[in-house]
Amino acid sequence: MPYCTTCGAEYRSGSKFCGECGASTGAAPGHPAAANQDRSLESVLWEGKAAGISDRLKGLVGLNTTLYTLTSQRIMVKTGLIGKNIEEIELLRVNDFSVGQSIAERMLGIGTLTVFSDDASSPELLFRRIRKVQEVKDILRTAVRNEKLANNISYREQI
Structure with a gap:
């Protein structure tokens, strides 16, 4: 205090x-x-939905119900049409992230971003089929570094 x-x-x-x-x-x-x-x-840094071919068709009729949000303090994944499920991870808990793209996804300009954290409820959080996945990864990386610096948290490798 x-x-x-x-x-x-x-x-x-x-x-x-x-x-x-x-x-x-x-x-x-x-x-x-x-x-x-x-x-x-808290400010929203990026927000998006899945953008695969089937997701785009679902979006036309209002059935693309997964929303990914990256803020200056946390990551949120909201899913569900009638009932809502919200997964959150504080940026302070993020350990690493990776990007995966198949050949078809590369042609469509989409990919999957995997966030690894020490969160007990969701140690791996997937952003599936998002547009400009590399740019989103860079936004996430910068946000995690800024949040950890603001809270005086440093990286340490465990042996």
């Missing part, structure tokens, strides 16, 4: 004023607390 720079009392993250002395907690630009608040805002 953060501490007030005026009286030294501990206050809750996100508070605008100290509970002890009433001083501002630093919402001014350039203050470390303001930087933390800016980092807490």
Whole structure:
């Protein structure tokens, strides 16, 4: 928890004023607390659907129900027409990723992005048949690096 720079009392993250002395907690630009608040805002970096031939036909009639979303903090895969299933992985938990493309997929400009993480519920998350898969991988790689740097997490190889 953060501490007030005026009286030294501990206050809750996100508070605008100290509970002890009433001083501002630093919402001014350039203050470390303001930087933390800016980092807490989540923005969508990429969003897409499966783009194979059958997926495009499903999209014409509104049945392409899988939505992939990459934000500045997490990855989400939403599936389902009537009932919804949402899988999420925090970017801090991502370990690695790979891209796979068959010959037919290369001709269509699509591929599968596999995200490997230490998340217990979904250690492998697949983005199947997405357009410009290499560009999406690069966006994901940059987002993971930025999130880990912002949270002072470094890579370590285990022997």
